[in-house]
Amino acid sequence: MKSQQQSLSFEQLTSLYDFPFEAIFDVPEAKEEFRLFLKKEHNEDPFLFFQETEEFKRLKFEENKAKKAITLFERFILPNSRQEINISSQQRQDIIHSFSDVSQLLDEKHLLVNDNVFDQVQLSVFCNLKSDNYPRFTMSEQFKKFLKDKDWEFISLIAVKKSTKYMEYIPKFDGLVTDRDITFLSFMAFSKETDVWDEIKVDDSRACYISKKEFQFNEKSNQSTGKLFKQVFILPATKEQSFSVFSHTPLRKEIMGIDGMNQIDYIPISKSNKYAHSLVHLYVNMRELSWILKPRDVVLAVTCVFDRKRDCLVIAKKSTETVLMPEKKSHVRAQMLTSGFFCDCSPNEKIVSVKKSNDKQSTGSSQLDRKNSNASSLSSSVSTASSSTLSCSPNISQNGQETYTKLTLLFFVDIKTLDSDFIKKKIVSKKNKLTHQAFLRSIREQREFGFKRPKFSEGLLETFDEFKSTYLSETNPVELSWDLEEENVLNHPLLN
Numbered sequence: 168m169k170s171q172q173q174s175l176s177f178e179q180l181t182s183l184y185d186f187p188f189e190a191i192f193d194v195p196e197a198k199e200e201f202r203l204f205l206k207k208e209h210n211e212d213p214f215l216f217f218q219e220t221e222e223f224k225r226l227k228f229e230e231n232k233a234k235k236a237i238t239l240f241e242r243f244i245l246p247n248s249r250q251e252i253n254i255s256s257q258q259r260q261d262i263i264h265s266f267s268d269v270s271q272l273l274d275e276k277h278l279l280v281n282d283n284v285f286d287q288v289q290l291s292v293f294c295n296l297k298s299d300n301y302p303r304f305t306m307s308e309q310f311k312k313f314l315k316d317k318d319w320e321f322i323s324l325i326a327v328k329k330s331t332k333y334m335e336y337i338p339k340f341d342g343l344v345t346d347r348d349i350t351f352l353s354f355m356a357f358s359k360e361t362d363v364w365d366e367i368k369v370d371d372s373r374a375c376y377i378s379k380k381e382f383q384f385n386e387k388s389n390q391s392t393g394k395l396f397k398q399v400f401i402l403p404a405t406k407e408q409s410f411s412v413f414s415h416t417p418l419r420k421e422i423m424g425i426d427g428m429n430q431i432d433y434i435p436i437s438k439s440n441k442y443a444h445s446l447v448h449l450y451v452n453m454r455e456l457s458w459i460l461k462p463r464d465v466v467l468a469v470t471c472v473f474d475r476k477r478d479c480l481v482i483a484k485k486s487t488e489t490v491l492m493p494e495k496k497s498h499v500r501a502q503m504l505t506s507g508f509f510c511d512c513s514p515n516e517k518i519v520s521v522k523k524s525n526d527k528q529s530t531g532s533s534q535l536d537r538k539n540s541n542a543s544s545l546s547s548s549v550s551t552a553s554s555s556t557l558s559c560s561p562n563i564s565q566n567g568q569e570t571y572t573k574l575t576l577l578f579f580v581d582i583k584t585l586d587s588d589f590i591k592k593k594i595v596s597k598k599n600k601l602t603h604q605a606f607l608r609s610i611r612e613q614r615e616f617g618f619k620r621p622k623f624s625e626g627l628l629e630t631f632d633e634f635k636s637t638y639l640s641e642t643n644p645v646e647l648s649w650d651l652e653e654e655n656v657l658n659h660p661l662l663n
Contacts, residue, residue: 223285370518418609509572
């Protein structure tokens with residue numbers, strides 16, 4: 168392996184491979200080399216602050232956390248401190264304000280510190296290190312000498328080939344949701360392969376992941392290219408009840424953290440439209456990143472279908488354009504491809520970390536997670552699906568068994584100017600927790616009202632009603648499938 172690296176010059180190596188900033192932090196020797204480079208540049212303090220903040224977040228004992236927070240505050244944040252870092256006055260004031268009673272700094276035992284107190288500054292420091300210092304480091308003589316004696320096994324830990332797009336899936340963000348869209352989203356939602364997904368956070372009842380590879384979602388090679396994210400939740404309600412909760416416009420806004428949601432058009436099923444669609448306009452204020460990102464807005468084509476093979480409700484959304492909603496100067500028009508899969512599962516089911524056990528299966532795993540390439544399963548009875556009303560019985564499915572919901576949310580959002588996996592993982596991990604909490608609150612509230620059908624869903628329920636009446640009638644059921652026939656999805660013609 169070492170000979171492979173030695174056969175390439177430094178110039179050839181850097182032309183064929185990227186050295187992701189995030190990878191450096193996973194390799195202690197490389198991370199230390201970067202620190203030494205910063206020290207030579209007299210800019211070591213931001214790096215040290217970043218490292219110390221990560222250590223602060225790992226602490227569990229409140230008294231130790233308080234002591235660490237005070238140390239960080241006095242060492243890096245306070246004006247004229249010995250290692251004061253260069254941040255905006257607003258960021259500095261925000262942290263000072265978070266320590267509302269400065270006198271408490273003398274009493275660590277009584278100081279309760281918010282885990283996120285340094286988040287904005289840490290992200291700002293991270294962005295500066297990545298965009299300013301790190302590129303100079305990777306092109307420096309120091310980095311060249313550092314790699315010279317390293318074998319290929321070491322280099323592979325911090326380098327990736329520049330061509331990372333392994334699936335050329337190209338939907339057009341100007342139309343409606345197609346079978347191709349649903350097929351792609353279904354495959355990625357139910358795929359558990361470790362070469363596809365990288366775990367961000369996994370708990371018993373919630374988890375989030377980032378795709379290891381990039382996807383190309385536009386005909387222009389440099390547009391709408393990025394990674395997918397997946398969130399999984401176990402919810403204490405049937406899939407019909409959870410879907411009912413999610414259908415409520417106010418609840419959906421709260422669960423997804425959306426500031427505004429308005430239906431602007433409705434397109435029924437016709438000869439040219441296989442599925443009914445609601446065109447929805449979303450406003451998303453990037454509150455936690457307002458210092459770096461402008462507010463976003465999105466125009467989405469939204470539809471809901473029922474997958475009889477997996478026995479799950481599916482919401483599919485993708486960006487589109489309409490003359491009814493032109494772009495605004497105050498917002499950046501984002502591109503989005505997203506979906507939600509509402510599936511039955513056992514109340515005892517747990518989300519299992521693939522990292523800890525590739526072979527371990529969740530207790531009472533639902534039929535929705537089992538791969539079944541046998542096309543005969545498509546002939547399953549349609550009566551259950553066609554009568555899939557929004558049940559009011561607490562956690563009792565239509566077959567009389569107690570069930571919970573396993574909800575899988577898959578999404579791609581083209582957030583321009585934010586290309587750091589580290590920052591994206593931080594955002595998604597926090598979002599995963601907040602989304603789960605909001606969903607649980609909403610389920611508790613709606614259970615008291617019997618999970619009644621919402622009056623306002625911005626057209627979501629109407630698209631599902633049309634789907635059921637058109638494709639799931641008992642007299643003339645239509646068999647639909649969104650499965651890839653080939654096991655090797657990477658070579659499937661649909662996605663190339």
